[in-house]
Amino acid sequence: MSISITVLFVALLALIQFPMTVAVGLHRTRSNIHFMDGGDTDLMRRMRAHGNFTETVPITLLAMAAAEFTGAPAVLLWTGGLVLLLGRMLHYVTIRRYGWAIGRAVGMAMTFLPMVGFALYSLAAVGGMFA
Secondary structure (H helix, E strand, O other): OOOHHHHHHHHHHHHHHHHHHHHHHHHHHHHOOOOOOOOOHHHHHHHHHHHHHHHHHHHHHHHHHHHHHOOOOHHHHHHHHHHHHHHHHHHHHHHHHHOOOHHHHHHHHHHHHHHHHHHHHHHHHHOOOOO
16 A cells, blocks of 8 residues: 655645754854754744644654555545645644744644644554444
């Protein structure tokens, strides 16, 4: 069985994470802060935006792969993948620009929905609910 939809989202999200990582490193170089955030609000925001992405995207993609592997319909995978992608972008932009605003909470909700949805689908499929 192929997991080609998940592979596409893995690639897209990896390409999105790359500039996030570089943004932290460049700011560290410019500000000469090599550990923690040094009290620099901009660096702290960059770090948390990058960190939150790193904390939530891999497990969601694993759950997505499990759902695809267990036979989830393409519409579920495409919808969940797009919601994850848009949610992560909204969360990142909100943290970088404002620190805290409603976009941050909405972005997290848009991450948790596919995370939990893919996991529940996989559990149901393994439990024989879709046999």
